[in-house]
Amino acid sequence: MTASRKSTSGLTRRQALAFGAAALATPFVIRGARAAGDFRILTWEGYAEPEWVKPFEEKHGVKTSVVYAGSVDEMFAKMQGSQGADFDVVAFDTSSFARYIDASLIRPLDLSKVPNAANLLPAFHAVAPLMRGKDQYGVPFAWGSLPLVYDKAAFPTAPDSWSVMWDPANAQKIIALDDANNSIVLAAILLGFKDPFHLTDEQFDKVKEKLIEQKKLLLTYYAGFDDGVAIFAQSGIKAMFSMGEPQVPGLKAKGVDAAFVIPKEGAIGWLDCWTVSAGTKDVDLAHAWVDACLDRKVGAYLSDKKSYGNTTDGDANTRNGFTYADKLVWLQTPENFEKRIAVWNEVKAAP
Known part of the structure; x- marks a missing residue:
């Protein structure tokens, strides 16, 4: 994270992903009716520059007219409200694909109309949540982690586990996210479960334990980036399960x-x-937008100016330290979110 719009945009995206927080006000948001000839984009701040x-x-x-969403749920509600007819393209993370596809809000891509898909780096060639049968519904654009x-000072050598x-x-020198799904996924990863998003009852018991x-x-759980x-x-905390890479600059600003x-x-x-979008007014133009976003210059901008990992320019990722995409487990829709919340509440209520 650096100064000005870069930090604001980055934090907004990561907070929205983890907690569904309200978006910061921005003069770039366009609301209300749009002219018939407009190309309509629903996205996060920093993705339509x-x-x-x-x-x-x-x-x-x-x-173009751009609407910036403030949370995962807000974005889905905007699409669902018109069955996708209010927008031509939309950007969201892998954990949301199942419900968008199930609700028929997006359409399969014709990758022959997206030649810049050839720019995708190897880590983004086969992303399971984007597929439904033989159909691919999205192309990777930006990424980050919960590291x-x-x-x-507490760990002169970086901890490796x-x-x-x-x-x-x-003890009492570590803090973690107050977040049901992410906490359960992390415990499942540590326990070595192959699929941390589809747990058996036995695995749930081990995760809870x-x-x-x-x-x-x-020491405590925390509920937001600044918190x-x-x-x-x-x-004097030694380590934490974090919301994302920008928490490091936030800590450095406080002398840590x-x-x-x-x-x-x-x-x-x-x-x-x-x-x-399933409701796009111009399928070819929508594919042209996706293609434009996969230009390597766009990828470099995302990493150099916005502090996001990008999917098309490896050099930009390297110079910004985003060299670990192949070590990440991309978010997916969990098997039963309500059960995860119940398990998490049991964890927090335990003595």
Whole structure:
């Protein structure tokens, strides 16, 4: 995270992913009725910038209108309200694809109309949540992680395992997200379960036991980006299960020599993808937008200016430290979200 719009945009996206937080007000939001000739985009802040919007408009002779969503649920509600007819393209993360496809809100892509898909880096060639049978419904665009953040004073050598979050030696010096799904996924990853998004009853029991074990060692759970940074800085915390990479700059701004690491077990990753709305007014133009977003120059901008991992420019990822996409477990729709909330509540209620 750096100064100005870059930090604001980055935090908004990551907070929206993890917690469905309200979006920050932005002068770029366009609301209300749109002209018949407009190309209509529903997305997150930072994903429809002038650097590629203007060339797209000039090339295709259209005017774009952009609506920025403030949460995962808000985005789905906007699409569902018109069965996709209010938008031509929409960007969301892998955990949402099942419900969009099931609700018939997006259409399969014709990749012959997206030649820049050839720019996709190897880690993004086969992303299971984007597929339904032989049909592909999205193309990867931007990504990040929920890594292990640690104080370098406490760990001169970076910890290599999530087990530090369960180590009695760190009791009362660790904090974790108050987040049902992400906490359960993380415990499942540490336990070595092959599919942390589709757990059996036996696996749920082991995850619950593991999380209760951790709860006894935590100083507290935290519920937001700023909350986590403040508790970490004020309480001499050694490590935390973080909301994302930008919490490190937030801690450094408070005088903590913090860093993050992707442990050997892997970490949760979010991956936002462009899709074509089922209600698009121009299928070819919608595919042209997806193609424009996969230009390597756009990928470089995402990493250099917005602090997101990108999916098309490996050099930009390398110079910005985004070299660990292959170590991430991309979010998927869980088997039973209500059950996960119930299990999480049991964990938090445990002595």
